[in-house]
Structures are given as structure tokens and as C-alpha cells.
Amino acid sequence: MKIAIISVSNEGQKLAFKIKEKLDNDSTVIKTDLYHKNVKKYFPILFNEYDAIIAIMASGILIRSIAPLVESKVSDPAVLNIDDKGNFVISALSGHIGGANKFAKKIAGLINAAPVITTSTDVNSKLGIDVLARDLYLSINNTKEILFFNKAILDEKQITFTLNPNKNFDYLFEYLNNNTLEMHVSFFYSPEVNEDEICIALDNHEIILKEKKLVVGIGCRRGKKCSEIYEGLISSIGDLNIDKSRINMLSSAEIKNDEHGILELSDKLNIPVNFVEMDKLKLFKSKDIEKSEFVYSKFGIYGVCEPSALITAGFDSKLIYKKTSYDGVTISIAVSK
Template structure:
């Protein structure tokens, strides 16, 4: 995720710096930038460059600034307001689809505050369809039905949710089972069905492609690679079944540990050539001096994950080392 933290006072600026130190060590945080004062121009000009804005200031200031620039709950970034005394973190905008509610919990944990969440489904211990889409990286095809689905759930109704067998893990998610009647079907996408006319009340979710890129030392065991993959996914609160593929560089295509982990994961292992990596440029990639020295390319796990996730992909977990194995995870944005 990409965070922008903006402050207006000296005390707020200090709090912003403290937040930055913690967030930069979070593997799910790809970028964090600090801004001070000039709030209207900064937010207006850079609003959609970040996934989440953390405003350390009065709520009214941010309300007045964002009102003219917000466009859609499907596209607008999350906006949080943090009290300067570190007591509360308010999820102000894009609580579900933009991840504002979960970001408010994250930031509250960083500074020891109480998250303030006001969405009805969350208050009733349920999971809205847009929150489900955000958590598991699903693309919503009929967004006009989100309100109706969430309203029924908030009023203690249950929505029929048809899942491909690969997503059976959702049957064990307590918030999902409180909100939906689960059905397994043979199609590759997810469908939420409301009572009423067929087709007119069906909301479809299509899984975005998620790829874990792997790098490793020579001779690493399959168990180590498999542990690294599972550990990386835990940072994202995703199960192994949500991955679409593993990827590595051609120099590692015969590495038994990686092959064994792919077999155990029941996932395809996709190979990226050194030439592909050499020609690849992406703002999310962090160059590795060691890899550059040994192989002549900027890195392995990050570029291979982005390349195999597809065009317009982005990192959701930056390269993270686990006992001789490096993992990065990317998702397609198409």
C-alpha cells in the first residue's frame, strides 16, 4: 500500500515521523511519504497517487478539502483523520472498497489509538461485499448493487454467495458465514445473489491475478520455500489458495526447493528470463546491489512477480527474506 501522511502542526509533524518509521518496516507498505502544511494544494494535486491519506488534523479541514475531489467509492483512496493527541483514528472515506477501515486499525495499532469505524456492516460484525472484494482482491462488476447487498447484510439478512471450489476457505471465515449463505459452484468467479429477479440482482466478483515471486539461495529445501510463501501471505491475511501462480528467474528453474514448494502448493511455477528482468522497469521495485552484482539485474522476486501478474500490476508485498528465500507478491490491477 502507498501511504501519504500530512500534518499541520509541529506536534502533528512529529507524530507523522513516528508513524513513518514503523510503516517503512511493514512489508505490505510499498511507499510512505510525509507532507507538512499546504494541505489543500497537496491533497488536491496528489489525491489519487496514494492508497491512503493519513491526516493529522481536525476532521473538518479534510472534509472541506476532499469534498470537491472525491468521485467514486470504487476509485477514491482511503482517508483517515488522526487526533493529534493519539487517542483516535477516524476512518473518514472509502472504508470498505478503499480499505479505510482496515487501515484505521493498522494506524491505530501503530500509535496506540482507538480506531473509529462507522460502517453498519462492521458495527454488526458482518462483512460487506465491497470489504470482501478489498480483502481478497476481487474486481466488482456491478457496483450499483453494493449498497443493496450491504443493506441486506446490515439488517441481518443473508446474501447467497456462490464460490468456486478454490475459494472454499471462505466457509471458515466467521464474518463471511454471518453475512452470506455459501454455495460452491463450478464457475471461476464469485456471485452474490439478492432475492428478486434473476440477473438484475446478481453482483459478480472476478479474482485479480496474484503471483508470488521467489528468489533463493542455492540448495534451499522445499520446506523452507513453502514456509516463506505461507509467511509472506500471512502479512496480507491471504490463504495459499488465493495465489494464482509462483514465479522465479530462469537461473532458478531447476532449484529443487522451489520446484518442491510449487508442487506442494499445487500452483504453476512460471519462469522469467534474465533478459525480461533486465528490460523491465517498475516504480515499485527496489534494486538489490547483491543481485545486481551476481546476476546483472535489479532483483528477482519483485520483478518476476510483477511481470507474471501482468500489465499494470503492482506490488502488495515488497521483497521479504525468510531464511534464504526471498518472496514478493504482486497483483494485477486490470
């Protein structure tokens, strides 16, 4: 997640620095940038450049500033509103697909504030279909049907999930079993459903959730054991609250294609690994990756795990877990658009 924090007062700016300091140590936060005053100039930029905006200001200023920019729950960034004293963190926009509700709870926990959530499913302890899709990195084929299914969930109707019997959906079952919010579901299996899709139906209404490509990028020192790489991977996906069965691919640099630990891990998890050609890594550019001068001095590339994950995930993919080190192993995670 790429985050912008914008403040208008001196007290708000102090709070912004405090929040940034905490977020900079979070591997699920790719970057956090600070902006101060001049909200009319900055908000149009922030809406296009960031996944989430934290606005430390009066709600009236925020509403008037973003009103002309709001387009759709599918594309709008998450927007949080915090008072100067940091008493309340309000999920103001894009609570579900944008992740503002969950993010509000996270920020509130960091600054000892009260989160304010107003969406119907959340306040009634129900799991929205769009929340499930966001948490499991699934795209939604017909977003117009979200309202119908969320209303059905609120009314405690049972919806059906149809899955392909040849696909491992442990990540879905784990998520539903561990979630504190309620959703009444019955499961059916059919080979007619694509392996990377979940077909959800009720009363002649249907919605398809499709897996985005989730890629774990791996870098490591020579001779690292499979068990050591596995520990780093499990720790990383644990931070994202996803099961290993949700991973679609592993990736690393071409120079690692004989690394037994990575190859063994691929076999152990039954997940294919893509070794990205060095020429592609040398040409790849992204302002979101961490550049390593040490790696560049040895191999002529600025990194392994982050660029290989992004290249493997495909055009317009993004990092959801930045390069994190685990005793000689580096892990990053990218997701396709």
C-alpha cells in the first residue's frame, strides 16, 4: 500500500510525522509520503498516485476537497479522516474495496485512537463480498452486483460458492473459518468453473471472483536451505493474513536458477517458479523498489526479489509486501492488476 498523509495545522503535521514513523517499519506499506497545507493543489495528485490518503483536518475541509474527485467505489482510494488531536480515525471513503475500514482500525491502533466505521455490513458484524475479494486479492467481474449480495448477507440469506474440484482452495476456507464477521455459505463443486475463479450465486444473481496473480519474489545468499527460505515466506504471507495456497508463483533472478533451496521450495509447495532473465532485470525500472548498491556491484542489477516479483506478476502489477530480510533471505510479494 502506498500512503499519503496530508495535514493543514502544526498539530496535525506533528501527528503526521508520528504516523509515518510507525508505518515506515511496516513491510505491507510500500511508502508513506507527507504533504502539508495547499489541499486544493495536492488532493487531485494524491487521488491518482496513492492507494490510501490520511487527511488530518476538519471533515468539512476534507469533504469539500475530495467531492469533485470521487468517481467509484471500485477505483477511489481509501480515505481516512483524523482530527488534530488524534482522537478519532474515520473511514471516510472506499471502506471495502479500497480497504479504508481495515486501514482505519490499523491506524487507530497505532495512535491509540477510536476507529469510526459506518458501513452496514461491518456495523452488523457481517462479511461483505467485496471485503472478501479485497482480502484474498480477487477481482470482481460485475461490481454492480456487490450491493445485491451484501444486502443478502445482511438479511442472513445463504449464498452458494461453486469451486473447481481440482483446485486447492484452502486459503478461502481458512479465511472464512478465521473471520470474525459472518457470512452464510454453502459450497458446490463443478469442473465447469475455471480453476482460478469462484462463482457466487443467489436467486438468479451471479458474481465471479477471479484470482489476481500473487507472486512471491525471493532473493537469498548462496546455499540457503529450503527450510530457511520457507520460514521467510511464511512470515511474509502471515503479515498479509493469507494462506500459502493463495500463492500463484514464486520468482527470482536467472542467476538463482540452480539454487537448490528455491527449487526444493517450489516442489514442496507445488508452486511454479519463474527465473527472470538478467536483461529484463537490468532494464526494469520502478520508483517503488528498493535499490541495493551491493547487488548492483555484483550482478549489475539493483535488486532481485522486488523486480522479479513485479515482472512475473505482469504489466501494471504492484508490490503489496516490500523487500524484507530474514537472515540471508529476502522476500517481497507482488500482485497483478
